Amino acid sequence: MAASAWQLYNSAKSHIGNGTITLGAGVFKMVLAKAASNASTFTLSAYGGGGTLTSVTNEVAAAGGYVTGGRNLLPAAGQWVQGASAKQQKFTMSSVGLAFTASGASIVDIKYAIIRNSTGSTAGKLLCWCQLSSANFTVTSPNTLTVLPAATGIFTLT
Numbered sequence: 161m162a163a164s165a166w167q168l169y170n171s172a173k174s175h176i177g178n179g180t181i182t183l184g185a186g187v188f189k190m191v192l193a194k195a196a197s198n199a200s201t202f203t204l205s206a207y208g209g210g211g212t213l214t215s216v217t218n219e220v221a222a223a224g225g226y227v228t229g230g231r232n233l234l235p236a237a238g239q240w241v242q243g244a245s246a247k248q249q250k251f252t253m254s255s256v257g258l259a260f261t262a263s264g265a266s267i268v269d270i271k272y273a274i275i276r277n278s279t280g281s282t283a284g285k286l287l288c289w290c291q292l293s294s295a296n297f298t299v300t301s302p303n304t305l306t307v308l309p310a311a312t313g314i315f316t317l318t
Contacts, residue, residue: 163273163290163291163292163293163307164290164291165290165310166275166288166289166290166310166314166315167200167202167288167289167290168287168288168315169202169203169204169205169286169287169288169289170202170203170205171203171204171205171285171286172205172285172286172287172288175205175285180285181277181285181287183240183251184239184240184251186277186278187232187277187278188232188233188253188275188276188277188278188287189229189230189231189232189233189275189276189277189278189284190230190231190233190258190273190274190275190307191207191216191219191229191230191273191274191275191276192219192220192226192230192260192267192270192272192273192274192305193216193217193218193219193220193270193271193272193273193274194218194219194220194269194270194271194272194296195269195271195295195296196217196218196269197216197217197218197219197271197272198216198217198218199216199218199271199272199274199289200272200289200291204216204286205285205286206283206284206285206286207229207274207276207282207283207284207285207286208280208282208283208284216274216286220267220268220269220270221268223265223266223267223268224262224263224264224265224266224267224299224301225260225261225262225263225264225265225267226260226262226267228281228282229278229281229282230274230276231258231260232278233253233258233275234253234256234258235253239251239252239253240252241313248316248317249316249317250312250313250314250315250316251313251314251315251316251317252309252313252314253309253314256308257306257307257308257309258306258307259304259305259306259307260299260304260305260306260307261299261302261303261304261305262299262300262301262302262303262304262305263301263302264301265301266298266299266300266301267298267299267305268298269296269297269298270292270293270296270297270298270299270305271291271292271293271295271296271297272289272290272291272292273289273290273292273307274286274287274288274289274290275287275288275289275314288314288315290307292305292307
């Protein structure tokens with residue numbers, strides 16, 4: 161199965177509008193989550209510290225080169241580019257994507273990718289999520305999982 165389209169969390173729209181999340185500035189990270197995660201719950205708002213009602217649960221374990229809290233997007237802040245018209249703006253990351261290489265151990269039970277802004281190694285606001293596969297999967301050492309943005313960007317604001 162191909163990955164699903166990126167979905168904005170409900171709170172992300174509010175956070176973008178009130179300036180809590182500034183797209184194109186600051187640090188954004190991609191987090192991997194397990195099949196048992198609540199990552200696809202649109203009412204989540206925080207990465208860490210908010211409890212199961214507002215925070216993502218079941219991030220994949222820190223192993224095989226994966227670090228708790230995720231990896232920085234490239235460029236770290238993401239970027240805005242003009243879409244099909246001057247009124248359309250796309251939020252995207254590097255066209256080479258973001259690679260997670262299992263090194264010395266496997267990265268186990270992956271199903272979701274989550275993009276969050278980073279206000280600390282275990283803190284930040286959630287932006288969007290993507291279901292990478294219909295079932296959980298494992299990246300065995302020395303293989304690599306590369307998450308590429310769609311040619312149309314991660315999401316588009318019009």
